[in-house]
Amino acid sequence: MDMKRALDAFAALSQPTRLEVFRLLIKAGEMGMLAGQVSDALDVRQNTMSANLSILAQSGLVRNQREGRGIRYFADMDGMRGLLEFLMEDCCGGRPELCQPIIDELACD
Secondary structure, eight states, X not given: OOHHHHHHHHHHHTSHHHHHHHHHHHHHGGGOEEHHHHHHHHTOOHHHHHHHHHHHHHTXXXXXXXXXTEEEXXXXXXXXXXXXXXXXXXXXXXXXXXXXXHHXXXXXX
């Protein structure tokens, strides 16, 4: 991930509702959530949620899939992985064992 893409992702996550959406979609996993479900879960008007989901999608942190008249949203794990790799690119000054506790914390059980 390059600097511009990372800055776009951080800008998208710097707004409280978008950060909540991203965390909710990570929790939803591979099932994702319909846009209306995301709106309901966070008690945000659908037009406001639509704008927030669009920003997250443009940043590469969220992807979507049309389902009939609805749109299902998912956390884009490749985008998240790219952002984490960008942050840890030069981690530990050549001593990867120092990064292992962070990696262990991030790993799903």
